[in-house]
Amino acid sequence: MDTLKRRHFATTINQQQFSKSGYEQVPLDPIDFDENGKLYKPLRLPENKVILAFWQQYNDILIPAFFTVLSFWTRFYLISYSSFVVWDEAHFGKFGSHYLKREFYFDVHPPLGKMLVGLAGLLAGYNGSFEFGSGEPYPADVNYAFMRIFFASFGAWMVPLAYFTAIELDFSQHAVILATLMVLLDTAYLCISRFILLDSMLLFFTFTTLFFLTKFHNQRYNSFSIDWWLWLILTGMSIGCVTSVKWVGLFVTALVGLYTIEDLWDKFGDLSMPKTVYLKHWIARIVCLIILPIQIYMLCFAIHFAILHRSGPGDAQMSSLFQAGLHGNNFYGNPIDLAYGSKFTLKNMGYGGGLLHSHVQTYPSGSKQQQVTCYHHRDANNDWFIKKIREESEENEEENNSTDVEFVKHNDVVRLVHSSTGRNLHSHQVNAPVTKSQFEVSCYGNKKLGDQNDYWIIEVIDDLLENTPRIRAMTTRLRFRHKILGCYLRAANAVLPQWGFKQIEVTCDKKNNPSDSFTHWNVEHHWNDKLPPGGSSHYRTLFLHDFWHLNVAMYTSNNALIPDPDKEDILASHPLQWPLLQVGIRICGWDDKAVKYYLLGNPIVWWSGTASLVMFVFLFVWHLIRRQRQFHDFSQAQWTHFLYVGKICLIGWLLHFMPFFIMGRVTYLHHYFPALYFSILMCAFVLDHLTSSCNQITKHIVFGISYLAVILVFWYFKDIAFGFDYPSSELKGRQWVSSWNLVD
Structure with missing residues (x-):
C-alpha cells in the first residue's frame, strides 16, 4: 500500500x-x-470539553482576574455622581492643596497618604487653589473624578489581595471565593474607597502587610532563600507604608511583631539549629521589620519637609527655628535682642507647645478673670508687650516715645501686657481649671490697676548661639518665675473644655523642675521700631529634632480629639456598636434631591464575621478539651494550621478593635474597617472548617447559599454606597436596625 x-x-x-x-x-x-x-x-476535543480543559488549566488566573475586574468596576462606577465635597474630602483635599502650594500645614496623621492626595491632584492638573469647603461644589477646573479614581484604585486592589491571602492561608476554593466576595461586596469598603480619603490607602497597606506575612510564613522551611528574603523585606516595607498613612497601622505592625516573637521562640527551642543561624534570624528580622519600616517612616517626613518649604497654617505647631527656615515668614524682620517696650510672641518649647495667648473671655469659675491659654495658630491675641514693673517706670506716652533702648536681661523682673486687651499676665493662689494641683494663670488689671501678682522674673536657661545675659529671639531658652508665688509659667498640653475653645491650659507650676520643657519658652516674633532687623539666615534646625517634635505634636493633638460633653457629635459612635453594625454615618447632606451616601456595611458580612469570631473561640475550646481527652480530630499538621490561621485572624481582629476602648479620643465607624478584614477571613475559615468533613454536594450548597446571601444583601443596599438622589424615605425597608438613621 x-x-x-x-x-x-x-x-x-x-x-x-x-x-x-x-x-x-x-x-x-x-x-x-x-x-x-x-x-x-x-x-x-469537542468545544464544550475544550472549554472545560481550558478552565481547569487556567482557573487559578481567571478567577482572581474576574474578581479584580469586578472590583475596579464597582469602585469606579458612578464615582463622579456627586460633584460636591463629601465628608472628610474637606480635610484631606485641603492637605493635598497645601502640597501643591508648598505651604506647611499640620495634621494628626503621618504624611504619606496626604502626599498621595497631593500627587493625585498634580496628576489631575489641579493647581491647589480650591479650598475644599465641606459640601461645596467642585469647580470646573478641579478634576475631582480623577482624584477619586486614584484612591478608588487602592480600594479595588484590596479584592485580589484578599483572594491571594486566603490562598496563602490554605483555605479551600470555596472559602477563598467567600472571603473575596465579602471584601468585594461590603458596602462600607465600597463607599469609603470612592472618595478622596486616607482609608482606602490604610486598608490597602493593611492588606498587603498581611499578604506578605503569609507569603513569608509559607517560606519558613526555606530560610534565607531569595523568596524568603523577598517576602520578609516586602513585609517590612508594607509596615513602613501603613504606619506612614495612619498610626492605626501600628496595630497590624503589632500582629507581625507577635508572629515574629512566636517564630523566634519556636526556633529558640530547636536544639538542632546552630547558634549562628539563630542569630542570623534575629538580625534579619531586626533589619527588615524594625529598621527598614522606621527608615521608610522617616523618609516620608523628610519628603514632607522638603516639599512644604513655605510658611503655612501649621507653622505654630513647630519650633521657632524650624519656622525661621520656611520661605514667606517675616522672621527676617525680627530684631535679635528683646528690649523693654517690644511687642513679641512667646512660644512654649515643650513638644506640641503653642503660643501664649489670651482673649476677652473669662474663666467660668475660679477667679473668673480673663483666660490665658496656648494656641497653635497665628492670631493678634498671641501678641504681648514686655514692660518694667510699676515701681521702676511710670507707664506713659513719654516712655513709649523715648529713643533710649534698654535690653531685657537674665533675672529682670517684668510685666507681660496683653496687646489686645491691655491686661497683665497674672497668677494667684487659685487652682487651675483643669490641673488642680497648679495655680491659675489669668490676665488682670490694666495700665493703672494691678498688683505684685503681675510680676515675673525672667530666668535664662541658655542660648543656642552664644552665652549672653540678653534675651534673643528664637535662640534663647527662658523661664518665667512668679515673683510672689515662686511658681513657673507652664503649658503642658492639657486641653481646656469648650468654654476655653479646646485650647491648651496655661498654669503656674509649684514645682521647680529646670528640665521640664513645658516651662521653657522662647521669643518667636519680635517687633521693635527702635531696633534693626536681625535677619534669619543664621537660624538652623536639625531634621531629627523637627521629626521628633512633629510626631509628639501629632500625638498630643490626636489625644486632644476627645468627645465634647457640651456638644453632641452625631457621627461619633462607641466601639461596642461596631461588630453588630448598630450605627451608620450620613457622610453628606440629606436633602431629598441631593446625592446621598450612607456609610454602612453589608449586614451579612458584618454579622457573620462577628459570629465567626465567637464560633472560633468555642471551636478552639471544644477541640482543646477533646485533645486533652485523647480524641484527635486532626493530625498534628492540621491542628497547627488551625491554630495558625485562628491566631492570625482572632489576634489581628483584637489588635485592631480593643485599643479603641482605652483611647480617650472620639471614635467613628470607619475605625473598625481594618478589624473587619480579619473577621471576614475568620468567617471563611470557620465555615471551611465546619464543612471540612462534608461531601462536595453539601459544601456546594452551604457555600452557594453564603455567596447568594452576600450578593443579594449587597444588591439590596447598593444605592447607599453608589449614591442615590431620591428621598431617603424610600429606604424605609432597609432600616433593619432601629439605630440606623437612614430615614428622617
Whole structure:
C-alpha cells in the first residue's frame, strides 16, 4: 500500500473509532500522520470539553482576574455622581492643596497618604487653589473624578489581595471565593474607597502587610532563600507604608511583631539549629521589620519637609527655628535682642507647645478673670508687650516715645501686657481649671490697676548661639518665675473644655523642675521700631529634632480629639456598636434631591464575621478539651494550621478593635474597617472548617447559599454606597436596625 493509501486508511479507521467513542468526526489533515498512519498530535476535543480543559488549566488566573475586574468596576462606577465635597474630602483635599502650594500645614496623621492626595491632584492638573469647603461644589477646573479614581484604585486592589491571602492561608476554593466576595461586596469598603480619603490607602497597606506575612510564613522551611528574603523585606516595607498613612497601622505592625516573637521562640527551642543561624534570624528580622519600616517612616517626613518649604497654617505647631527656615515668614524682620517696650510672641518649647495667648473671655469659675491659654495658630491675641514693673517706670506716652533702648536681661523682673486687651499676665493662689494641683494663670488689671501678682522674673536657661545675659529671639531658652508665688509659667498640653475653645491650659507650676520643657519658652516674633532687623539666615534646625517634635505634636493633638460633653457629635459612635453594625454615618447632606451616601456595611458580612469570631473561640475550646481527652480530630499538621490561621485572624481582629476602648479620643465607624478584614477571613475559615468533613454536594450548597446571601444583601443596599438622589424615605425597608438613621 503506497503512502497516500496508508494515510487515507488510517484517517478513515481513526475517524470511525472516535465516532463510536462519542467524539465528533473532525476532518484530519494528512500531514498529521506519518508513513505508518500513526498520529503525530491528538484529535481536537469537542468545544464544550475544550472549554472545560481550558478552565481547569487556567482557573487559578481567571478567577482572581474576574474578581479584580469586578472590583475596579464597582469602585469606579458612578464615582463622579456627586460633584460636591463629601465628608472628610474637606480635610484631606485641603492637605493635598497645601502640597501643591508648598505651604506647611499640620495634621494628626503621618504624611504619606496626604502626599498621595497631593500627587493625585498634580496628576489631575489641579493647581491647589480650591479650598475644599465641606459640601461645596467642585469647580470646573478641579478634576475631582480623577482624584477619586486614584484612591478608588487602592480600594479595588484590596479584592485580589484578599483572594491571594486566603490562598496563602490554605483555605479551600470555596472559602477563598467567600472571603473575596465579602471584601468585594461590603458596602462600607465600597463607599469609603470612592472618595478622596486616607482609608482606602490604610486598608490597602493593611492588606498587603498581611499578604506578605503569609507569603513569608509559607517560606519558613526555606530560610534565607531569595523568596524568603523577598517576602520578609516586602513585609517590612508594607509596615513602613501603613504606619506612614495612619498610626492605626501600628496595630497590624503589632500582629507581625507577635508572629515574629512566636517564630523566634519556636526556633529558640530547636536544639538542632546552630547558634549562628539563630542569630542570623534575629538580625534579619531586626533589619527588615524594625529598621527598614522606621527608615521608610522617616523618609516620608523628610519628603514632607522638603516639599512644604513655605510658611503655612501649621507653622505654630513647630519650633521657632524650624519656622525661621520656611520661605514667606517675616522672621527676617525680627530684631535679635528683646528690649523693654517690644511687642513679641512667646512660644512654649515643650513638644506640641503653642503660643501664649489670651482673649476677652473669662474663666467660668475660679477667679473668673480673663483666660490665658496656648494656641497653635497665628492670631493678634498671641501678641504681648514686655514692660518694667510699676515701681521702676511710670507707664506713659513719654516712655513709649523715648529713643533710649534698654535690653531685657537674665533675672529682670517684668510685666507681660496683653496687646489686645491691655491686661497683665497674672497668677494667684487659685487652682487651675483643669490641673488642680497648679495655680491659675489669668490676665488682670490694666495700665493703672494691678498688683505684685503681675510680676515675673525672667530666668535664662541658655542660648543656642552664644552665652549672653540678653534675651534673643528664637535662640534663647527662658523661664518665667512668679515673683510672689515662686511658681513657673507652664503649658503642658492639657486641653481646656469648650468654654476655653479646646485650647491648651496655661498654669503656674509649684514645682521647680529646670528640665521640664513645658516651662521653657522662647521669643518667636519680635517687633521693635527702635531696633534693626536681625535677619534669619543664621537660624538652623536639625531634621531629627523637627521629626521628633512633629510626631509628639501629632500625638498630643490626636489625644486632644476627645468627645465634647457640651456638644453632641452625631457621627461619633462607641466601639461596642461596631461588630453588630448598630450605627451608620450620613457622610453628606440629606436633602431629598441631593446625592446621598450612607456609610454602612453589608449586614451579612458584618454579622457573620462577628459570629465567626465567637464560633472560633468555642471551636478552639471544644477541640482543646477533646485533645486533652485523647480524641484527635486532626493530625498534628492540621491542628497547627488551625491554630495558625485562628491566631492570625482572632489576634489581628483584637489588635485592631480593643485599643479603641482605652483611647480617650472620639471614635467613628470607619475605625473598625481594618478589624473587619480579619473577621471576614475568620468567617471563611470557620465555615471551611465546619464543612471540612462534608461531601462536595453539601459544601456546594452551604457555600452557594453564603455567596447568594452576600450578593443579594449587597444588591439590596447598593444605592447607599453608589449614591442615590431620591428621598431617603424610600429606604424605609432597609432600616433593619432601629439605630440606623437612614430615614428622617
